[in-house]
Amino acid sequence: MIIAKNDEAKRSKIWRIVTLVSSVLIIVIAIFLLTKLFTANPLEGTWVDEDRSLRLSIKSNGTIDVSVPEVAEDVSVGVKLNYTMDKEEKTITIKADESEFKKIAEKSDGKYTQEDLKNALDSVTTTFDYSVDQEQLTLTEREYGEQMTFIKE
Known part of the structure; x- marks a missing residue:
């Protein structure tokens, strides 16, 4: 009252x-x-390959930061790539930026070249079908059907 x-x-x-x-x-x-x-972007976040050889940090602004440890001996390299995603078809296309490769190779002081970076990221720069199941991301290459599995960090 x-x-x-x-x-x-x-x-x-x-x-x-x-x-x-x-x-x-x-x-x-x-x-x-x-x-x-x-x-929301279902792929956004940090994903690590099963054998910890590849790390993807997918951002909502259309960029992916890829960390590749096998470019040169005892050197881990972070490269920024661009991507486009089609949510209806569940595809993601990852594209390399040649100028980014050139900048990173120049900063390395001869430890690795643009060609080394291209070869290390060759398996990533293509179009994939994606599937997200709880904390696991599976990328299936559209052309050959090879799969890469990532776990969310």
């Missing part, structure tokens, strides 16, 4: 306002969750 001091009309008005505000809040949260569920 603290609210509106036994005034039934004021209590009724307050109750309607509380109900309206909570209903609007529930609808806004539901819209947010549905939008996030259906528009």
Whole structure:
């Protein structure tokens, strides 16, 4: 009886306002969750190859940071690649940027060349069908059917 001091009309008005505000809040949260569920990038995050030889950091802005440890002896290299994704067909196309290879090779002081980088990333720069099952990403090459499996970090 603290609210509106036994005034039934004021209590009724307050109750309607509380109900309206909570209903609007529930609808806004539901819209947010549905939008996030259906528009989010299912591949976004950091993925590691089963044998830990390849690490993919997929970002929502259309870039992938690939860390390849086998380019040169005792040297791990991080390369930025671009990708396009088709959610309906569940495909991802990863493309290399030649200027990025050139910059990284120049910074290496002769430890590896552009050709070494291209060869190390040759298996990644193509079009894949993707499948995400809980914490596991499977990329299947469209042309030859080779599969790569990654685990989410």
